[in-house]
Amino acid sequence: xxxxxxxxxxxxxxxxxxxFRPFVVVLGRRHGLGGWILNDAQGVLVEAIxxxxxxxxxxVDLRDRAPDASxxxxxxxxxxxxxxxxVPSFEIRDSAPDGAVTTxxxxxxxxxxxxLAELFDPADARFHYPYINCTHxxxxxxxxxxxxxxxxxxxxxxxxLCERCAGQYHDVADRRFHAQPVACPECGPGxxxxxxxxxxxxxxxxxxxxxRRLRAGEILAVKGIGGYHLAxxxxxxxxxxxxxxxxxxxxxxxxxxxxxxxxxxxxxxxxADDVSALTSVARPIVLVPKGERAVPEGLAPDNADLGVMxxxxxxxxxxxxxxxxxLLVMTSANRSSEPIAYRDDEAxxxxxxxxxxxxxxxxxxxxxxxxxxxxxLSGRPVVLRRARGFAPAPVVSDPRFEAAxxxxxxxxxxxxxxxxxxxxxxxxxxxxxxxxxxxxxxxFEETVRDLCAMYGVDPAAARVVHDLHPNYRSSRxxxxxxxxxxAVQHHRAHIASVLAERRAWDRPVVGIAFDGAGLGEDGxxxxxxxxxxxxxGGLARVARLTPVPLPGGDAAARRPxxxxxxxxxxxxxxxWRDRLSGPGTDVAARLIETGTRTPRTSSVxxxxxxVAALLGFRGSMSFEGQAAAWLEALARTAPADPMGYxxxxxxxxxxxxxxxxxxxxxxxxxxxAAVCARRFHAGLAHAAVEAAAELAEAYRADTxxxxxxxxxxxxxxxxxxxxxxxxxxxxxxxxxVPPGDGGISLGQAALAAAxxxxxxxxxxxxxxxx
Numbered sequence: 001x002x003x004x005x006x007x008x009x010x011x012x013x014x015x016x017x018x019x020f021r022p023f024v025v026v027l028g029r030r031h032g033l034g035g036w037i038l039n040d041a042q043g044v045l046v047e048a049i050x051x052x053x054x055x056x057x058x059x060v061d062l063r064d065r066a067p068d069a070s071x072x073x074x075x076x077x078x079x080x081x082x083x084x085x086x087v088p089s090f091e092i093r094d095s096a097p098d099g100a101v102t103t104x105x106x107x108x109x110x111x112x113x114x115x116l117a118e119l120f121d122p123a124d125a126r127f128h129y130p131y132i133n134c135t136h137x138x139x140x141x142x143x144x145x146x147x148x149x150x151x152x153x154x155x156x157x158x159x160x161l162c163e164r165c166a167g168q169y170h171d172v173a174d175r176r177f178h179a180q181p182v183a184c185p186e187c188g189p190g191x192x193x194x195x196x197x198x199x200x201x202x203x204x205x206x207x208x209x210x211x212r213r214l215r216a217g218e219i220l221a222v223k224g225i226g227g228y229h230l231a232x233x234x235x236x237x238x239x240x241x242x243x244x245x246x247x248x249x250x251x252x253x254x255x256x257x258x259x260x261x262x263x264x265x266x267x268x269x270x271x272a273d274d275v276s277a278l279t280s281v282a283r284p285i286v287l288v289p290k291g292e293r294a295v296p297e298g299l300a301p302d303n304a305d306l307g308v309m310x311x312x313x314x315x316x317x318x319x320x321x322x323x324x325x326x327l328l329v330m331t332s333a334n335r336s337s338e339p340i341a342y343r344d345d346e347a348x349x350x351x352x353x354x355x356x357x358x359x360x361x362x363x364x365x366x367x368x369x370x371x372x373x374x375x376x377l378s379g380r381p382v383v384l385r386r387a388r389g390f391a392p393a394p395v396v397s398d399p400r401f402e403a404a405x406x407x408x409x410x411x412x413x414x415x416x417x418x419x420x421x422x423x424x425x426x427x428x429x430x431x432x433x434x435x436x437x438x439x440x441x442x443x444f445e446e447t448v449r450d451l452c453a454m455y456g457v458d459p460a461a462a463r464v465v466h467d468l469h470p471n472y473r474s475s476r477x478x479x480x481x482x483x484x485x486x487a488v489q490h491h492r493a494h495i496a497s498v499l500a501e502r503r504a505w506d507r508p509v510v511g512i513a514f515d516g517a518g519l520g521e522d523g524x525x526x527x528x529x530x531x532x533x534x535x536x537g538g539l540a541r542v543a544r545l546t547p548v549p550l551p552g553g554d555a556a557a558r559r560p561x562x563x564x565x566x567x568x569x570x571x572x573x574x575x576w577r578d579r580l581s582g583p584g585t586d587v588a589a590r591l592i593e594t595g596t597r598t599p600r601t602s603s604v605x606x607x608x609x610x611v612a613a614l615l616g617f618r619g620s621m622s623f624e625g626q627a628a629a630w631l632e633a634l635a636r637t638a639p640a641d642p643m644g645y646x647x648x649x650x651x652x653x654x655x656x657x658x659x660x661x662x663x664x665x666x667x668x669x670x671x672x673a674a675v676c677a678r679r680f681h682a683g684l685a686h687a688a689v690e691a692a693a694e695l696a697e698a699y700r701a702d703t704x705x706x707x708x709x710x711x712x713x714x715x716x717x718x719x720x721x722x723x724x725x726x727x728x729x730x731x732x733x734x735x736x737v738p739p740g741d742g743g744i745s746l747g748q749a750a751l752a753a754a755x756x757x758x759x760x761x762x763x764x765x766x767x768x769x770x
Contacts, residue, residue: 004083006035007055009046011062013073014393016149017106019135020044020070022177025090027065029172031058034088039095039148041456043103048090049083069109069136069281073397092178095148103148104425105141105392105454108225108369110283110312112137114175119314120321125164126184130191130207130315131363135179141392142226142369143181147454151180155364162187181363189362191223191315196356198348207315210359211322219243221333221347221355224313226369226388226430227340228333228347230354231257233325240298240329246354248336252623253300255285255307255371257316259326264308267327268293277374277381282389283312284372289636289714299329302626304633305714307373312389315361332370339433339443342368367450368443369430377714377733378721384712384738386417387430392451394425395736395746398503400753401426407752408452408462408483411745412490412518413472414624415738416444419745420451420462426500426749427451428737435473445477459483465748467493469519488748490518491529492539494707494739496747498732499535505754506536508701509732510692515708515740516605516624517557525550527603527708528654530691532699535754542699543652543691545607547600551588555597556606558620560627562588564610566601567656571664579614579667604684604710607656611680614663615673625709632713635677644682649691659683685719693727706733707747709740 011020016039024037024046033050048058059075066072111119115132118124126132133139143155151157161169165184168176176182183189193201193209203209210220217239219232230247232239234256244250258264261275268288270278277286287305300306309330311317320326332340333351341347342365348358373385383390401407406422416432429447433440452459464485466478478485488496495511511531520526521541528545549566550556556563561580565588568580591598605628609617612627615634621627645659659680666676692704704724711717711733724731737743 004050004087005052005055006047006049006079006081006083007059007077008079009048009059009062010043010076010078011046011072011074012043012103014069014071014104014106015044016103016147017140017144017180018069018109019067019177019179021092022135022172023065023067024062025092025172025177027061028058028090031055031061032087033058034090036091036093038093039103039150041097041103041147045096049087067136069106071104071393073104095150097148104394105144105147105149107282107389107391107393108139108142109137109281110389111314111317115314116317119317125186128207128318129185129188130313130318130361131181131183131188132314133179133181134175135177136175138179138181139225139363142365142367142388143363145366149180154180155366156181156183156188159183159188191359191361194348194358194360196352198352198358201357205322206359207318208322210357211319211324213357214319214324214328218356219246219354221341221351221358222315222319223344223347223359223361224315226365226367227342228351229330230333230351231328231330234299234327234329235296235325237296237298240296243329243331244298247331247334249331250622251301251626253303253305253307254329254331255309256299257309257311257328257330259320260310263326264310267295268306268308273376273379273381277376278308278310280389282372283310284374284383284389285309287373287375287384302630302633304629304636305375309371315359330371337434337437337440339437339440340368340370367430367447375712375714377712377717378731380735382712382733382735382739384740384742385415385431386428386737386742391430392427392454395428396426396500396503396750397424398426399424400505401749403753406455406457406462407749408448408457408459408464409745409748409752410448410464410466410474410478411748412467412741413469413474415741416440416474417737417742417745418444418448418451418474419749420455420457421749421753422455422457426746427455428746431742441473444473448477463752465752467518467744467748468521486752488751489521489526490744491515491526491708492531492541493744493747493751495531495539495705496535496750497737497743498705498707498734498747500746500750501734501736502732504535506534507703508532508534508537508699509703509705510695510699510701511539511705511707512688512692513708514604514688514706514710516710517554517601517603520602523599525553525599525601525603527601527605528607529602530695532695532701535750542695543649543654545602545604545654546656547602548656549592549598550601550603550606551591551598553597553599556588557609557624559584560609560613560617560621561585563606564613565589566592566598567607567610568660570657571660579664604708608710610660611663611677614660614667615676628710628713631677631680632715634674635681636715638672638674638678641675641678641682643679644684644686645679647683647687649687649694654687654691681713681715682719685716685723688720689723689727692724692729696729702728703730703732706731707739707743711739
């Protein structure tokens with residue numbers, strides 16, 4: 001008879017809150033093994049006892065058959081020896097919370113098919129129960145207070161299990177074996193409906209009443225996984241217009257939730273890649289081209305894409321089943337630029353006057369988590385907003401992030417996200433928003449402390465990295481921490497984020513950073529920069545867009561005509577005055593003439609604004625990037641045009657004057673604005689490739705990294721990447737973190753981990769250009 005062996009096994013990765021312990025118990029019993037498994041601060045610890053051959057097979061299956069929602073990064077046998085006694089049963093032991101925390105937290109998971117079947121089964125105890133979940137689905141990060149992941153450390157701690165739920169929780173053969181949020185109508189939280197004034201609505205079925213109100217054109221605040229949504233009938237123009245007025249959201253696109261794929265296909269042409277993203281366990285918002293379909297204009301005016309998603313919480317499915325309109329606007333419940341509301345009292349107060357009724361869930365949310373946004377760029381999915389379904393899983397796991405002290409990278413000012421690099425992982429937080437808004441700044445500070453507490457990091461003892469701009473809230477917070485803090489230039493961090501995603505520490509690259517604005521080391525406003533080098537060797541700025549005046553500084557980022565005056569100032573005044581007239585342009589001209597509040601800028605984002613103004617975009621932008629999105633949408637209506645406006649790359653600089661002169665010639669001769677927009681995109685793509693080829697040869701690189709908010713432009717991306725390939729260059733771009741400012745903190749952390757030479761912070765003095 002073969003003697004038994006004992007193996008002590010460490011498993012690291014996303015292995016808590018994803019049904020990993022029940023999986024191991026069932027797997028061990030299938031192999032005839034005994035032993036135990038427990039959660040601890042580093043992941044899970046397993047002791048398996050049995051025949052040697054079965055132990056070997058068990059180790060293989062640990063990785064190959066792991067639950068879909070898990071992520072196994074490491075399996076290490078710590079000890080292995082003979083076992084003299086009988087083989088015990090396999091069991092789950094109580095968690096061991098002590099020690100340095102290195103385990104990975106699971107993101108929130110969309111409701112699974114098995115739970116959906118029970119949700120609509122009248123014979124099931126959880127029939128129509130809006131908080132149904134199991135080990136394969138449901139909330140994780142949004143309900144977690146601390147690690148290890150056990151019920152008493154979640155917002156479900158206040159709900160003791162009833163006899164039925166407890167039986168399933170302890171039954172190793174049950175799908176809810178050790179499912180921490182498990183509940184039912186008898187023992188768990190529910191939903192209630194409140195009117196606009198906050199008073200409870202008397203109704204026997206709150207979901208049916210909410211669906212009736214949505215059909216009647218009302219706007220509802222609906223509590224979801226990571227916060228509240230404001231919902232209304234997407235095909236009701238009056239309801240959509242009312243929501244825009246109440247939110248003070250004049251043109252920024254709304255996201256739409258479709259009842260199912262059939263309802264979505266009636267609205268848009270979705271392909272297999274779109275469906276794959278829409279039905280993934282993350283269930284993000286996916287940007288889908290409108291194409292020639294008649295999409296209601298109020299949903300995404302002057303935009304080529306519409307953000308759509310499918311139901312991901314049981315409540316969503318119940319609303320649609322109860323007769324809610326098959327297409328619902330589902331937008332973050334907030335006023336313009338504020339973070340999403342997630343606490344019940346906060347929602348009732350902050351959303352007063354916005355919502356006609358409130359569908360309030362009783363399960364508390366531990367932290368706000370927005371919907372994630374994904375788009376396909378050059379055939380690959382790219383995260384444009386990283387939040388629910390993705391955060392807080394690590395973006396990069398690499399030994400470079402193991403060294404002490406931990407690195408705390410605080411990102412930039414807009415679209416902020418922070419990165420904590422510790423224990424071999426770079427954890428990028430959920431999207432936090434614009435830190436100039438008080439509530440967003442508070443959410444930022446909460447998230448820093450929250451993320452550090454999760455992984456046992458003292459922020460004051462970390463190596464803190466922040467943006468070069470001293471007046472960003474993130475930079476000020478870095479100084480307030482009292483820890484040693486280092487500033488990193490904004491666009492260098494953009495390029496570094498691309499390299500960090502690929503763990504390319506010593507790979508020489510050319511980086512093209514096309515962006516809106518970031519403070520440069522020379523005190524000017526950067527945004528059209530080329531870099532050369534590597535993470536280990538440093539990224540040197542080697543080229544730029546020729547600087548022009550930026551009248552009004554940051555104000556020009558909101559008024560495209562104002563930015564256009566700066567770009568056109570060096571040209572013959574009479575050539576463009578007829579295209580740009582009004583008080584704003586007159587003020588801009590006076591600012592340039594007097595040198596008042598007029599920094600110099602090399603921003604490609606502002607060049608987009610200038611071109612948009614020349615082609616008809618008027619007034620102030622109501623959201624960041626609006627003019628650029630308008631220009632891209634216009635260009636995508638034009639036929640392909642190989643002719644691009646000239647943007648020559650000479651003496652390590654792109655020169656915009658020839659492009660603008662050619663554009664003005666077209667405008668004067670009556671060329672269609674869409675054709676002009678298309679030619680601008682083609683010219684910019686050609687200029688990027690021309691510069692990349694020259695710089696790659698000069699700096700012996702064969703890879704080009706593209707980053708910065710401008711590279712979210714689907715048309716520009718499509719024109720550039722194949723042309724780089726034809727030039728013999730491999731293109732890399734952000735995929736797991738946003739190419740915009742939401743990816744900045746990852747680049748900051750990577751540069752700090754590489755030990756690259758980081759720049760000194762520009763002095764905090766009045767008159768900064770941003």
